[in-house]
Each structure stands twice: as structure tokens, then as C-alpha cells.
Amino acid sequence: MATRREDKRLERLRTLDEQIADALRQSQDSGELKSAPSWGRPLALDDGYDQTPDGLKMPFKILKDAGHVPAEVELMREIAALQAELDAAPAAEADTPAWRARRQRVAELRQQLALRLEHLRRSASL
Helix, strand or coil, X not given: XXXXXXXXXXXXXXXXXXXXXXXXXXXHHHCCCCCCCCCCCCCCCCXXXXXXXHHHHHHHHHXXXXXXXXXXXXXXXXXXXXXXXXXXXXXXXXXXXXXXHHHHHHHHHHHHHHHHHHHHHHHCCC
């Protein structure tokens, strides 16, 4: 009984680095690392990681790993889709109420995105 308590205490005292190293060793031994799509290739560092404020790197990584994207990325996608619709519209539609409403929506979304990005830059929080 005393050794079990001692083992639990020692486990709590292990550093995070040691726990991570153990998890990586286990993943390597099981072959899990080699099954990763990026195994053996250089890391792609063009994903904006360096530009992301330190306080947001981990939350964004968790969202990315879970298959979700930050609200700012969703806004960017919505803006791009609406802009593509506007660009593809024939010249005759350029002055219709629907076209003007889409153009207004793009402007509003761009403003909303700019404000969110500025808030993230200043506060480094969601």
C-alpha cells in the first residue's frame, strides 16, 4: 500500500517534459508516429504560427487538431466566397439591389474581421 502511494506521488512530481517524452516514446514504439502524414518531411512553418501571439498558439493548435477553425478564419472564408460571387457576376447585375447587398455584406465582414484581428493583436486572447 505504501509503495502504491509513493508511486502516485512520484508520478505527480514528474515534469511535463518527462511526461511528453514518455508519450512520444510510446507513440514511436507503437508506430503511431510513422503513420502520420507528415512523417519524415520538414515541418511546414508557413501556417502563421510565428505570427500568432504566444497566448493563442495553444488554443489555436487545439482547435486545429480538433478539426475546427477560429472564427477569424471562418470570416475570411465567408468573405472570399462572397467576393468570388461578386467577381463572377455579369456586369449587368452590378447595380442590382442583391449585388449591392452582397457588396455591403463583404464590407461589413471585412470590418468585423479587422476589428477581431486588432483585438487579438492587442490582447492575445479570444
